[in-house]
Amino acid sequence: xxxxxxLLAGVVAGVVVIAGAGWAVGTRLRSPADEAxxxxxxxxxxxxxxxERRKLVSTVVLSGTxxxxxxxxxxxxxxxxxxxxxxxxxxxxxxxxxxxxxVLMEVNGRPVxxxxxxxxxxxxxAPGGKGDDVKQLQRALRRLGYGGPTSGVFDQATIAAVTxxxxxxxxxxxxxxxxxxxxYDTLRRAVQTAEETLATEQQALDQxxxxxxxxxxxxxxxxxxxxxxxxxxxxxxxxxxxDDDAALVAADAAVRxxxxxxxxxxxxxxxxxxxxxATPTATPTRTVAPVAVPSSEPTADTELxxxxxxxxxxxLAEATEQHGRILEKARQAREKSLEDLSKARRTAQEALATAxxxxxxxxxxxxxxxxxxxxxxxxxxxxxxxxxxxxTYGTSVPPGEIVFLPKLPARVQKTSVKAGGRIEExxxxxxxxxxxxxxxxxxxxxxxxxxxMEASIELDTGRSYPARLTAVGARAEVPGGEKPADGAxxxxxxxxxxxxxxxGTAVTARVTVGATDEPVLVVPVAAVITAADGRARVRVxxxxxxxxxxxxxxxxxxxxxxxxxxxxxEGDRVVVSGA
Numbered sequence: 001x002x003x004x005x006x007l008l009a010g011v012v013a014g015v016v017v018i019a020g021a022g023w024a025v026g027t028r029l030r031s032p033a034d035e036a037x038x039x040x041x042x043x044x045x046x047x048x049x050x051x052e053r054r055k056l057v058s059t060v061v062l063s064g065t066x067x068x069x070x071x072x073x074x075x076x077x078x079x080x081x082x083x084x085x086x087x088x089x090x091x092x093x094x095x096x097x098x099x100x101x102x103v104l105m106e107v108n109g110r111p112v113x114x115x116x117x118x119x120x121x122x123x124x125x126a127p128g129g130k131g132d133d134v135k136q137l138q139r140a141l142r143r144l145g146y147g148g149p150t151s152g153v154f155d156q157a158t159i160a161a162v163t164x165x166x167x168x169x170x171x172x173x174x175x176x177x178x179x180x181x182x183x184y185d186t187l188r189r190a191v192q193t194a195e196e197t198l199a200t201e202q203q204a205l206d207q208x209x210x211x212x213x214x215x216x217x218x219x220x221x222x223x224x225x226x227x228x229x230x231x232x233x234x235x236x237x238x239x240x241x242x243d244d245d246a247a248l249v250a251a252d253a254a255v256r257x258x259x260x261x262x263x264x265x266x267x268x269x270x271x272x273x274x275x276x277x278a279t280p281t282a283t284p285t286r287t288v289a290p291v292a293v294p295s296s297e298p299t300a301d302t303e304l305x306x307x308x309x310x311x312x313x314x315x316l317a318e319a320t321e322q323h324g325r326i327l328e329k330a331r332q333a334r335e336k337s338l339e340d341l342s343k344a345r346r347t348a349q350e351a352l353a354t355a356x357x358x359x360x361x362x363x364x365x366x367x368x369x370x371x372x373x374x375x376x377x378x379x380x381x382x383x384x385x386x387x388x389x390x391x392t393y394g395t396s397v398p399p400g401e402i403v404f405l406p407k408l409p410a411r412v413q414k415t416s417v418k419a420g421g422r423i424e425e426x427x428x429x430x431x432x433x434x435x436x437x438x439x440x441x442x443x444x445x446x447x448x449x450x451x452x453m454e455a456s457i458e459l460d461t462g463r464s465y466p467a468r469l470t471a472v473g474a475r476a477e478v479p480g481g482e483k484p485a486d487g488a489x490x491x492x493x494x495x496x497x498x499x500x501x502x503x504g505t506a507v508t509a510r511v512t513v514g515a516t517d518e519p520v521l522v523v524p525v526a527a528v529i530t531a532a533d534g535r536a537r538v539r540v541x542x543x544x545x546x547x548x549x550x551x552x553x554x555x556x557x558x559x560x561x562x563x564x565x566x567x568x569x570e571g572d573r574v575v576v577s578g579a
Contacts, residue, residue, distance in 0.1 A: 048541050048573040051564075052522045058514040058558035062491060064439030066457070068411055069429035069492070075426050077121040078108035078399030082177040087400070087423040093415045098431055100408040101144045107423055110401060111171050115140040117404035124399050126392035129154040136404065137397070141165060145426060158351040159395045173395045184393055185384075191382040198375035205368040214359040221352035228345040235337050242362055244330035251323040258319040262312035269305040409433045435501050437467065437493040437509050446472055446489035448513040455493050455511040466496040469511050514556050520563045527574040528554060528562060538564065539575040547575055 015165040080087060091106035098104060103111045117136040125134055135152035141161040142148060146168075148161030159173075176184065240248065351382055400423075414429040441449070453469040471492040493509055495501060527538050536554050539547040554561030568574075 016136045031437060046541060046545055046575050047546070047577045049524050049527060049568055049576050051568050051572040051574060053519045053570040054522055055519050056522055056556050056558050056561060057512060059510040059512055059555055060441055060445045062439040062441050062509050062511070064437040064457075064491070064509050066435055066437055066495075066501055066507050067503045068413060068504065069434065069436030069438075069494070070407070070432045071413060072405065072410075072430050073426045074104070074403055074405070074430055076107070076112065076400040076403070076423060078124065080110045080112060080398055080400035080423075082174055082180070082396075082398065089417045089419055089421050089423060089427070090420045091429040092417055092421070093412050095412050095415065098405075098408065098410045098412050098430060100140065101165070104403055104412075105417075105427060107400065110174075111166070111169060111397075112400065113165070113169075113402050113412075114408060115402055115404055116143075116406070116408040118406055119403050121399055121404055125154050125397040127154055127156075127159065127394040127396065128221060128391040131402075134158070137162075137402070159543045162397060163395060174398055174401070175395055176393060180393065184389060187382070187386040187389055191379070191386050194375065194379040194382045196461040198372065198379050201368065203374045205372050209318075214355065214362050217355040218352065218359050221348065221355045225345065225348035225352050228341065232338070232341040232345055235334070235341055239331065239334065240330050244326065244333065247326050248323070248330070251319065251326045254319040255316070255323050258312065258316035262309065262316050264306040265305065265312045269302065269309050272302050272305050290539070384392050391438055405430060407432055435495050435498045435503070436470065437495070437507055439491050439493075439509060440488040441491055443489055446491070449491065449511060453511050453513065455509055457493065457495060457507045457509045459507055461504060463500070467493045467509065468496065470494045495540045514558070516556055516563060520555065520571065521565065521568055522561045523564050523568075523574050524576055525560055525562050526576045528552065528564070537565075538568070540568070541573045541575060 030086050031350065076087075078297070089105060089107055089109050090109050091103075093105045098114050100114060100116050102114055105112045106113045106376070115137070115141060117133075119133045119136050121133065123129075123133070125137065130153050132152070134154050135150055136160075137154075138148055138150045138152070140156055141158070142150065144165065146161040146164045148158045163173045210313075410430045411433045412428050413431045416426045416428055417423060449469060449472045451469055451471060455467040455469055457467050458464045469491070472488075473489050491509075491511075493511070523538060529537050529539070531537055535551055537549045537551050540550050541547050550567050552564040552566035555565070
């Protein structure tokens with residue numbers, strides 16, 4: 001028989017189960033009206049978005065690959081060392097960073113230096129060489145601290161700088177080979193031999209008796225010409241001869257004596273005329289003494305004095321005329337003497353020219369003269385060949401011992417030769433030492449891109465690295481790289497740092513094409529409506545399903561949002577869609 005407690009518990013449990021089952025059935029059963037109300041469409045309402053204040057950044061997104069940029073095949077411009085013997089690599093290039101001034105590889109034990117420059121190595125740079133390649137080498141030497149000029153001429157100062165570069169790396173600069181030294185010595189001996197032959201032949205010519213009489217005639221003619229010159233100069237400097245000078249002195253004395261004689265006679269005549277003798281008459285009575293009146297007739301005394309004056313004048317005229325005749329005679333004699341001396345000088349010149357011409361002809365026809373002429377020609381030719389060879393003789397830079405690369409440091413990406421292998425064409429491929437991201441964008445997007453724009457690259461891990469847009473379009477094409485699709489433009493970006501990056505990694509790049517300087521009001525692009533008047537507006541919800549139009553000015557657009565200015569504030573809600 002069951003206890004009362006167990007019976008009561010069973011009754012309660014049954015009631016609960018029945019009540020639960022009834023509730024479950026009740027919740028699933030609806031009336032037709034309830035079901036219709038549940039399935040009816042909700043009351044239409046507006047779709048809005050809040051006006052935000054934030055910085056707006058516009059970007060162009062592209063996918064690319066991270067790799068080292070600007071691959072460049074490297075080949076040697078010529079032989080390494082001073083001979084064209086078989087060229088074999090004794091030390092192959094190593095994959096890794098290549099700095100300016102470092103040794104890229106060794107060929108036959110000789111170094112191949114890597115230097116920065118755009119002019120390719122194309123010849124051996126020898127002493128005296130000039131050109132842009134020499135100036136490029138000089139600038140590289142100065143950058144590396146070896147000094148030297150930048151004149152563009154491979155001179156001794158530049159050779160010293162090259163020698164220092166080789167010595168610092170444990171090598172010797174390329175000096176003349178044994179063949180070169182033998183050739184130089186042969187040319188030098190040829191000059192010596194030619195000079196000795198010339199001296200011997202010249203001595204034989206100078207001592208030759210076949211032209212000795214003619215040489216004597218030349219010497220005599222020179223002496224005669226010298227004497228004629230001296231006599232002519234002395235006569236030109238002397239106006240009067242000693243005889244003419246003595247005669248002229250005597251004539252001058254005679255003129256002075258005649259002048260004195262004339263002056264004395266004139267003075268005596270004047271005195272006689274001024275003071276003639278008076279004859280008084282005596283009377284017995286007192287009378288006035290008569291005055292002596294000079295007679296107009298000349299007396300016997302004045303006549304004599306007048307005759308003396310006339311004779312003195314005649315003597316003076318004779319003396320003066322004699323003086324003039326002496327001067328004229330001296331002038332004529334001097335002119336005749338100068339004429340004779342000038343003629344004698346011309347005669348001496350003609351005689352000298354005739355003698356010299358005869359001597360020249362004799363020497364030209366002389367076998368000794370011909371030997372001297374040939375010896376002089378041989379000396380000139382030997383010296384010319386030695387000078388030409390000497391211009392390129394000395395320390396040089398073989399064409400294969402320098403490789404000029406546009407940018408350094410660089411990275412050796414691949415080697416094309418192994419140690420012991422023959423050097424034929426390419427020896428290695430170098431790239432820039434920095435990573436680059438290569439990709440492409442649509443032509444319309446490329447119009448927004450400008451070299452130097454800031455960018456970022458994102459890895460699959462989510463990490464982001466700063467970068468910068470390096471090139472767009474044809475300048476961004478990478479030799480040997482993948483060609484972009486039709487209509488797309490290649491893009492090249494350079495990361496700010498290579499730390500944490502690995503070549504061959506696929507990345508996503510974002511190039512910033514525009515950004516606001518400060519936080520601005522931003523709304524979805526769909527919220528902006530352009531009315532028939534061309535003005536932009538937004539619909540602002542100021543109450544539930546209640547809106548008003550607000551005129552705005554739009555700015556930068558990015559990621560589906562647009563910058564706006566107008567009678568808006570942060571937090572306003574603008575209609576994006578809805579009735």
